[in-house]
Amino acid sequence: MEKLEKLYEGKAKKLYATDDSDILWVDYMNQATAGNGAKKAQIEGKGNLNNHITSVIFDLLKARGVDSHFVKRLSDTEQLVRKMDMFPLEIIMRNTAAGSFAKRYGVEEGTDLKKPILEFCYKSDDLGDPFINDDGIVALGLATEEELAEISRQARAVNAALVDIFSKIDVKLVDFKIEEGKTSDGRILLADEITPDTCRLWDLKDKSGKIEHLDKDLFRRDLGDIIPAYEEIYARLTALAEAEGVERAE
């Protein structure tokens, strides 16, 4: 596979064309951002860890019947994915109140929710990714009614599989964001990344009673270094994949 011209550089990844028009070459960067880019830093080793973490998560999901755009990991910071026509949506699933949800409804962070909540934001840096509901998505033509039903079904399936995965490594999956797209042959699939940048992960091994963050809140809230936390997540996920005999795409 040949790496061709750069198509896009975002806040965390660069996308390149390849000699296969259906395949993209993704390079994970060390840049960390928060607050829609208001806070920015270069964190040595972050791209490497996120590339490894999202790869093992996509492999663990595949073993649970959840397909994604992931093709294979190429190097420490690079992977191949299926090229998708992306829905401009941040698809958020919540199992426990935290972050903007806790703030919006005046609920204490850590309050368990009686059912998982699916939320959407319109992905637009200029607008600051505003909240949008199902009617808004269809009315603005961001997805059709049928596409939205499939996206929602997949988001709930991803959540069920991820809750299982993280519970097995003593981590509470509080909430996360995914993105979905459409392949050239019209199939809706999970895309982008699933990493501690995009999930809230709380350590259940810590018995201090305090919340032990193993995710980007360490950076967002100036709570500490993210690298040891991301390394811990990667080590636990790898051990799980090995224990389950999950086939690795690398």
Ligand code: ADP
């Ligand atoms: P952002 O664009 O939010 O700054 P990134 O730096 O992570 O985020 O950039 C990755 C970009 O690639 C995102 O815009 C995402 O929607 C897009 N993307 C993710 N997976 C695919 C895919 N399989 N095909 C095409 N685009 C993708």
Ligand code: UDP
């Ligand atoms: N999230 C993300 N990218 C975003 C916004 C949110 O990956 O642009 C993730 C975030 O890591 C968390 C979940 O989505 O796991 C819910 O985030 P929330 O709406 O609470 O936003 P925040 O408090 O981070 O502003």
